Amino acid sequence: MxxxxxxxxxxxxxxxxxxxxxxxxxxxxxxxxxxxxxxxxxxxxxxxxxxxxxxxxxxxxxxxxxxxxxxxxxxxxxxxxxxxxxxxxxxxxxxxxxxxxxxxxxxxxxxxxxxxxxxxxxxxxxxxxxxxxxxxxxxxxxxxxxxxxxxxxxxxxxxxxxxxxxxxxxxxxxxxxxxxxxxxxxxxxxxxxxxxxxKGRTVCILDRTGDLELAAKFLSSTQTSSDYTSPYSPDLLLVNEYLKDTFITRCLDFASQVEHSSSAKVATSEELEFQTLLRQAESEGEIITHKRKIGFTIVELKNRSSKLASKKVSGRYLLLLPAAGIVDSVTSQRTSPKFLASYIFAAPAAAKFIGEQITSHATYINQVPPQLLIGPPSPTNxxxxxxxxxxxxxxxxxQPQFIVPPTSLPPPFKLMELALRQLKPTGQRPGHAIGFFEQGILLGLGSTALVVLPLLGWGLFRAVKFGMRYI
CATH class of the missing domain: 3.40.605.10 (Aldehyde Dehydrogenase; Chain A, domain 1)
Known part of the structure; x- marks a missing residue:
């Protein structure tokens, strides 16, 4: 049968x-x-x-x-x-x-x-x-x-x-x-x-130019009882070291305001395994945990070579790694496998640069859409x-169908003449636009010139004045 x-x-x-x-x-x-x-x-x-x-x-x-x-x-x-x-x-x-x-x-x-x-x-x-x-x-x-x-x-x-x-x-x-x-x-x-x-990982970068309040609000909202299991829930957060302490405080503030279900949720085997890794890392002095009475915990990594830095988070945790700046944030993740998604909280110019350097299937700037946290990952192919x-x-x-004949080929005696036609010039004008790095270089040179040139002028004036005594 x-x-x-x-x-x-x-x-x-x-x-x-x-x-x-x-x-x-x-x-x-x-x-x-x-x-x-x-x-x-x-x-x-x-x-x-x-x-x-x-x-x-x-x-x-x-x-x-x-x-x-x-x-x-x-x-x-x-x-x-x-x-x-x-x-x-x-x-x-x-x-x-x-x-x-x-x-x-x-x-x-x-x-x-x-x-x-x-x-x-x-x-x-x-x-x-x-x-x-x-x-x-x-x-x-x-x-x-x-x-x-x-x-x-x-x-x-x-x-x-x-x-x-x-x-x-x-x-x-x-x-x-x-x-x-x-x-x-x-x-x-x-x-x-x-x-x-x-099990694709996600990364979030909070730059010094970013809106700290906005980042804290969005990231804490991803840790509700129904959202933290989302494959798009943030795993690793790289935060500018100057913003770290304030961000942790505000993130925990927002998390305490989020509605939590009174129903207990049974921990999965993956969550229990991740908790074991956290206890081991804490005993070895690799992490500092920040939490209140709620279930959400921010785990600050003291060592960026820790195994946790490359782990997919299971549970209501957010791994935080302090960064010295944009370049430090980017270079620390350049060798990572392609991220499922990246979240960037920064000014538009800085976000553009970071988004181009971090390889991910999707990049969201100054937002974590609530729709993203519902459902499976978008197919990567x-x-x-x-x-x-x-x-x-x-x-x-x-499965396209064609019935209209394509444009006919040129006559044989025209083939080489047409094949060797020169392309139109690109039309690019001399010089180029000032990019993100160029702005930084020019700003640095300008700041240096403001200090060095007056000193050189004053030194030259003193030297000439001193030399005039012997003429």
């Missing part, structure tokens, strides 16, 4: 072959049905989100809103009349350069963080692109998973969608056309897979997207 998984895969593969999900009207109906089903159960969904993550009701409603917004965005992007016009453009003698085709069968393995959003956003993007979908849950979010298992099968066509708590083995993984593993640790992706780097975290382009492939 065939298992449920085997039966589901046979139905899904048959639907892929048939192209059942590729019809635009079908996709519109599926997204409309999904949105309606979710609209009917807001209390049930928000209660489940708050229960699984010991978060506030406001945080649960924020996640619900963003997930619903993702459904709305995908639905509104589907234009039936325009789709028909594009589909039949070749029939009327026009190139179809923007044609895209669905990948086929998409397998989604969501992360535990922001479970509801992490399931809905790739699901609706894959639906919008015309794919058949298999969602695999791992029982790490029992309340949310229970709701998803209850709502989604009723809302979506079982010929093109299946959700299960069974982990797929290689036999079935080899049958999928695209695998979205939000729990993958790798930063690279193969052509077939969409990896989201769960596609341009970074804030919200929705997944787009239909990630679940489709370009």
């Amino acid at each position: 065939a298992s449920d998984i085997q039966t589901a895969f046979e139905v899904l593969r048959a639907s892929v072959t048939e192209g059942r999900a590729e019809n635009v009207r079908y996709r519109q109906n599926e997204l409309y049905s999904l949105h309606s089903a979710l609209r009917e159960n807001p209390e049930l969904i928000c209660d489940a989100i708050a229960k699984d993550y010991a978060g506030s009701r406001e945080k649960a409603e924020t996640e619900f809103y963003l997930a619903m917004d993702a459904v709305r965005i995908s639905y509104e992007k589907l234009d039936f009349d325009k789709a028909l016009e594009v589909e039949y453009s070749v029939k009327f003698g026009k190139d179809n350069t923007k044609r895209r085709a669905a990948l086929g069968l998409v397998h989604i393995r969501p992360t535990r963080h922001s479970r509801f959003y992490s399931v809905i956003t790739p699901l609706v993007a894959a639906l919008e692109a015309g794919n058949c979908i298999f969602v695999e849950l791992d029982r790490s979010s029992p309340a949310v998973d229970r709701v998803l298992l209850e709502i989604l099968p009723k809302a979506l066509d079982r010929d093109t969608f299946h959700i299960s708590q069974e982990r797929l083995d290689e036999e079935y993984l080899n049958q999928v056309n695209f695998f979205v593993d939000e729990n993958d640790d790798e930063l690279s992706a193969s052509a077939k897979d969409s990896h989201t780097p769960l 596609h341009p970074h997207v804030l919200h929705p975290r997944f787009t239909s382009d990630m679940f489709s492939t370009p």
